[in-house]
Amino acid sequence: MPTMQETNQRADAAAPFPESGALPALTTDSRPVFAPTPLHALREKAAVCPVRTPAGDAAWLVTRHAEARELLRDERLGRFHASPRTAPRYVDSPLLELLITDDADTARELHRQVRALLGPQFAARRMQGLKxxxxxxxxxxxxxxxxxxxxxxxxxxxxxxxxxxxLHDLIGVPEAERGRCAALLAALGRVGTAGTAPAGPDALFALFRDLAAAKRDAPGDDVLSRLVAARIPDEQTAALASTLLFAGLESVASYIGLGVVLLARHDEQREAALGAPDAMAVLVEEVLRAGKQSGSVLPRYAGEDIDVAGVTIRAGDLVLLDFALANHDERVFDRPETFDGTRSPNPHLSFGHGVWHCIGASLARMELAEAFTALFDRMPALRPAVPDEQLVTEAGRLVGGPARLPVLW
Incomplete structure (x- = not known):
């Protein structure tokens, strides 16, 4: 946790933002999953808006598709900051804080190295072999x-x-450790709120360090074995494995829930896609675009001054790329609030773009298609058991899907 001095330094660093005392505030409070948020009004106001993060710091929120796509290709943004301990925070999350380094070149090189190492593990051809x-x-x-x-x-x-x-299969978590891994991962998804501190990643990192040590003696065809063979330091291996597991779990699980709600509303579109792989693939893309109203945030820092959309983002500023807001930008998507399972092209940003394109995108797409097919083949009348207003996010969590989804069939 940052000291009081470090917190004050973070507040001082936020001072240059315009109207810094009255910035729109982002929260991780519980909210209805499918209700439009006030952030949609910010998108109409400006492409890049100053906001107050849930951690209390000032940041730039990127609200529109074109600017988000542009910045995702800009290597001046990354997981680096001259002073990681006092850098402005999106949320109070020890896992996110550990991913920040003070050297931009080192961060970029590690990012490239990891993508080169793990790219073959998540390649589309390999994913088809897993089908x-x-x-x-x-x-x-x-x-x-x-x-x-x-x-x-x-x-x-x-x-x-x-x-x-x-994910356990791909990363290399043995059966005996999966229950403990899942429990530690669930705790890691929580963020700090007033009066509470989030769980740190120490226990999960220790588990992955032990597994990495075991892979040195008995390597397999998995992520941990690849990282160990490439001599990635154990602490970075643990952080990468934890991040992959958390991101892959939360994104796929939440989109399964959101997709079931959407597909239960659109019988004709669902039925047309079942048994038709190409149509199902198109429908999955629309679930990924339309499922979330906001909150799919990628936090990054500016390594140097960046001019975008009439705004100068200063070196060291926190930049929040909200993919869900970009996915509802009417400048790119016709009738963005309408679910259209035949929408094509569908240039959503749910998997990021450019150097920040999700390495597991092929896997996630396949998982979603197979999940929707299996569920609705088995239970054609599958539907939520509660009205929309009772489908809410869980307060104090990084991911914005429903906290639970009771269903009938």
């Missing part, structure tokens, strides 16, 4: 869900175990 395994897991969990008493929580009994099981 029988993914299909089998999806169908087994759908069968298990259908045998439960109604209503049942789709997230707890399908989405989370499904996404976790696939």
């Amino acid at each position: 029988p395994r993914v299909t089998a897991v999806a169908r087994a969990l759908a069968a298990d869900l259908s045998a439960r008493e109604q209503p049942a929580d789709l997230l707890a009994h399908f989405a989370v175990p499904y996404a976790l099981g696939i």
Whole structure:
């Protein structure tokens, strides 16, 4: 946790922002999942807006598609800051803080090295080889869900175990450690709020360091083995494995829940895609675009001054790229508030872009397609058991999907 002096230094660093005392405030409070947020009004006001983060610091929120896409290609943005301990924060999260380094060149080189190492592990061709395994897991969990008493929580009994099981395989977490890994990961997803401190990653990092040591003696075809073979330091290996696991789990699990709600509303579009892989692939892209209203934020720092959309982002400033806001930008998407499972092209930014394009995008797309197919093949009448206003995010978490999703079928 930062000291009081460091907190004051962070506040001083935020002073140059315009109207810094009355900035629109971002929160991690619970909110209805599908209700438009006040941030949509900010998008109409400006492409790059000064805001107050949930951690209390000033930052630039990028609200529009063109500017977000431009900045995602700009290597002047990254996980680096001249003073990581006093850098402005998006949220109070020890995991995010540990990913910040004080050397831009080192951060860029590590980013390139990791993508080169892990690219083959997540390549589209390899993902197709995993498809029988993914299909089998999806169908087994759908069968298990259908045998439960109604209503049942789709997230707890399908989405989370499904996404976790696939990721554990890919990263190299043995069966004996998966329960402990899942519990530690759940705690890591929480952020600090008033009067509470978030869980640190020490226990999860220790688990991954132990697993990395075991991979030196008995390597496999998995992420940890690749990182160990490349002599990535254990602490960085643990941070990378934790980040991959957290990002892959939370994104896939939340989009399964959001997608089921959306597909339950659009029978014709869903039925047209079931049994038609190409149509299902297009529909999955629309779930990824339309599923979240805001909160899919990528925090980065400016390594030097950047001029964009009439704003000068100063070196050291925190920049928040909100993919969900960009995905509803009417400058790019016709009728963005309408779910259209045949929308094409669909240049959403849910997987980022450029140097920040998600390395696991092919896997996530396949997981979502197989999940929706397995669930609706088994339970054609699958639908939420509660009205939209009861589908809310969980306060104090990094990811903006529903906290739980009771379903009927």
